[in-house]
Amino acid sequence: MKHSAKDLAARIPPSFTMGVATAAFQIEGALDEDGRGPSGWDVFARKPGAIVDDHSPVTACDHYHRMPEDVALMKELGVDSYRFSLSWSRIQPGGSGPVNPKGIDFYDRLLDQLLASGISPMVTLYHWDTPLPLDEAGGWLNRDTAYRLGEFASIAAAAFGDRVARWVTVNEPATVTTNGYALGLHAPGESQLLKALPTVHHQLLGHGLAMQALRAAKVPGEIGITNVYSPMVPASNNPLDKLSTALMDVFQNRLFADPVLLGKYPDVIRAATFFSSFSPSDEDMDLISKPLDFYGLNYYMPTRVAAGPGDGAVPPGMAEAMGDDLSGSAPGAPFHITEFPNAETTAYGWPIRPDYMPVALAEMAERYPELPPVFITEGGASFEDVVVRDKAGDRIIIPDERRLRYLAEHISSAVEATSPGGPAESIDLRGYYVWSLLDNFEWSAGYKQPFGLLHVDFESMARTPKASYYWLQELQDARKEAAAKAVGESAAGEPEPVA
Numbered sequence: 001m002k003h004s005a006k007d008l009a010a011r012i013p014p015s016f017t018m019g020v021a022t023a024a025f026q027i028e029g030a031l032d033e034d035g036r037g038p039s040g041w042d043v044f045a046r047k048p049g050a051i052v053d054d055h056s057p058v059t060a061c062d063h064y065h066r067m068p069e070d071v072a073l074m075k076e077l078g079v080d081s082y083r084f085s086l087s088w089s090r091i092q093p094g095g096s097g098p099v100n101p102k103g104i105d106f107y108d109r110l111l112d113q114l115l116a117s118g119i120s121p122m123v124t125l126y127h128w129d130t131p132l133p134l135d136e137a138g139g140w141l142n143r144d145t146a147y148r149l150g151e152f153a154s155i156a157a158a159a160f161g162d163r164v165a166r167w168v169t170v171n172e173p174a175t176v177t178t179n180g181y182a183l184g185l186h187a188p189g190e191s192q193l194l195k196a197l198p199t200v201h202h203q204l205l206g207h208g209l210a211m212q213a214l215r216a217a218k219v220p221g222e223i224g225i226t227n228v229y230s231p232m233v234p235a236s237n238n239p240l241d242k243l244s245t246a247l248m249d250v251f252q253n254r255l256f257a258d259p260v261l262l263g264k265y266p267d268v269i270r271a272a273t274f275f276s277s278f279s280p281s282d283e284d285m286d287l288i289s290k291p292l293d294f295y296g297l298n299y300y301m302p303t304r305v306a307a308g309p310g311d312g313a314v315p316p317g318m319a320e321a322m323g324d325d326l327s328g329s330a331p332g333a334p335f336h337i338t339e340f341p342n343a344e345t346t347a348y349g350w351p352i353r354p355d356y357m358p359v360a361l362a363e364m365a366e367r368y369p370e371l372p373p374v375f376i377t378e379g380g381a382s383f384e385d386v387v388v389r390d391k392a393g394d395r396i397i398i399p400d401e402r403r404l405r406y407l408a409e410h411i412s413s414a415v416e417a418t419s420p421g422g423p424a425e426s427i428d429l430r431g432y433y434v435w436s437l438l439d440n441f442e443w444s445a446g447y448k449q450p451f452g453l454l455h456v457d458f459e460s461m462a463r464t465p466k467a468s469y470y471w472l473q474e475l476q477d478a479r480k481e482a483a484a485k486a487v488g489e490s491a492a493g494e495p496e497p498v499a
Ligand code: IFM
Pocket: 023, 026, 172, 298, 378, 435, 442, 443
């Protein structure tokens, strides 16, 4: 079978980490419980029209109360690692100042249960849910937020450093800048277009300061940052389309990766910022570009770019997610994102192109010769799932073949591309994390874009494994069986010890 879990398992190196990923605000709920403070997202999500159908994150997946059940489902799934984020507002409700012991307690229990289940924790410090007092003081437009993230990293290191295998300082700063500060689609809802640029530097500085704090605390875990990467493809050979594509590449990819991996901003940005007051110091750039233990890369899709404003510069898919009311969010940019002809798409309208995974990896390898080991820290697809009951009506089946195929093809192409002879063979690819463990609050799209391996009934909160969950389980079982066999064979081949 083309997407057979067993075939793929045989091609994945034994040491490769297979994981699942989530983020605190998307799953936890319990926004007002046990001393958690408000985050900017709590407020943004209450604005009429900000979230599709005004869906509320107040309960989300109720993971805060169902965490033991969710860890048990991961154990059954057999994944090697779980990537989750800390709710800054739960741990340090004001974004500075006192720590909330009940917040620490929740993550203490989560970490202990993961380790007891043989699942290695990867912890993201910042996955978009900025504490409200910091947002009110300017959020990432304010340089001070970077220092606050550094302080939060010290708190996390002291509380959890003994149990965390890998730390991600900041998740997808590009999305925060674009959606949160340039287009107003995410919290804090700012539509500042190019005036959003300081949020790039401040988030990257936050990464640098967080890494400095973790290193100072001598945490044994590895440290990295996660950037989303999308290969940019011109819509035609027209020079204007090509120029637009290069610009889009700078704004979505290079702007966030170059400072970390090359120690400098792309030239075009440096030229543009020449006209503004922004000029990062050598000290900042030094902090931002300190060597990483690994680089986290989120790959979902390539982006096809054309010159001209298009019909509003809101990416296809985002328009659906936002409903009809796009007023105010269309900036009239000089270029726009356009569809890939004939490409299958996810429920978001994102093109499904596993053939661009090798392109993404090869471009990373070429641009960044000193690239550390890489984890694909997110990849996955939203589809509207069909819930089928068997004849007796007592068993639920969710045949999410398209998600299963998406995962099989993307994992397979990543492994192939980085194997000897592959276009990105120089990359030391260490793992892949499926986005997401369970259907969850997909930011402005509310609950309308399910990415989960587990279906969540948002009325009863019942979790039901989808076909993709069973597929990943079979893949992991096959890998473990092969590893056990290899250990058995090598033990059998060893010479008898001499008495
Ligand atoms: O849900 C998000 C996640 O929070 C960050 N990366 C992309 C995912 C899917 O949109």
